[in-house]
Amino acid sequence: MNRWLTFLCIIFLAGTGTCAYSDTNSEVEARKSALDLAGAFSNDGFKIRDGHWCGTVQPHVHYLVAVNLYAGNQYWFSVGATEPAKKVAVSVYDETGNHVSTESYDSGDRAAAGFAPANSGQYFVSVDLLDGQQGSFCLVYSYK
């Protein structure tokens, strides 16, 4: 009995480890994709913030993260996603929840939104999966 329990525990732990590892790889890939996109804005003088938000994006689910921005800066929020996620979108909302007009870049599994806030304060960045199935995503942002 004890041997069976030990065996089952080993199988369970091995399975958990594999899942965690594959998630990690997928998020690393998503982050690389986001950083590649953000790198393009670096050519225009944008600095990439050393911090990011990664997770799993699903169809019909709306993901929100709060950021605090400064009037006077310009920002780009870049998202990369991995297969089977096919098309992602990035939107920005102000502190009262109003949608903010942004410049947009959209290339299937990568998307970015850029704007210059008129007011300093809290904003909300949303990430949505528009096409495809559940996959990893990663958000980074740049400023200048």
Add this chain to the structure above:
Amino acid sequence: MFGCNHAREQCPVQLIFAGNNTGISFRFLLAADIPAGNFAQMQIDWVVIRWARLSLIAVVGIISAASGADPARLPADQLAKAIKSDSISIPTPGELFAALEKPGKINWSGQYRAPMPMTYRNRAQIALNLGGLIADGFIAVEAKDSQQVKNIGSDIIKLAKALGVSEHVLGRSNSINEFAEQNEWDTLQEELEATQNEVKSSMQSHSDQDLIILVSLGGWIRGTQVVSGAILENYDQGSAKVLRQPALVGFMQSKINEISPELRDEPLVKGVSEQLAGIQKLVSFPAGKAPTVDDVRKVNDAVGKVMEEIESKTIAK
């Protein structure tokens, strides 16, 4: 108004639970494992911020839109559930200084302060001062003062050592010196950010999570002191607008409320926390309205007072 084909307009109200039980997970990451001085070849170092707490945050952070909801406006209850994390919701001093730099030339070297003692014994005080010192590093980078960057880099490492951070962090000192020698200011800024994140990552792995918010807070207080001081020297409305950050102060206050009761009750932490409530009111200007000179002076006085306490050798336990 977004197009009607937007996915989130079609979905029913639902809350997706995150965590191991559903296979959905979120991680807040700090790029703390970036090889010193090589931002392009960064590797991911996972910083899983207290899984229990993270799971709770993730549960409420994943939000689905109500069927037929207007995507042009998100309701307050959805905004309240947005993810907030130290690694992405708290701006770095570099971001603050970048915004200030736009309207005119700032006398950055005029914002230096005298070297602080490296002999603090209280861990909370060291963490708060470490954050402030990192902000000083950003100031030295803005001033393009390589010697000052090297001095501050050395002090950062001394304080970080006092907190018992990993040897990996200590390797940053060499790269900071190297980039300062070569006047690589953009890379130095990245290096300072990476150093700050690596210190926090090391604290995380040493079960010093409660100190992480104090590093961020120390950096914000010192940054705000410098920025408000610079605005007072040469007031203009555009610059003054950067001081509006009520939600940020509120977030830091809420994080302090989550730390252990023992740490929260230490005289220094308690004092700083109590004063944050007043500072939050001072930086809560209406959107679109620039603070007056008098408003800026009040902010400068308030953060200056907190900074004095953080630096003081007598107040900490």
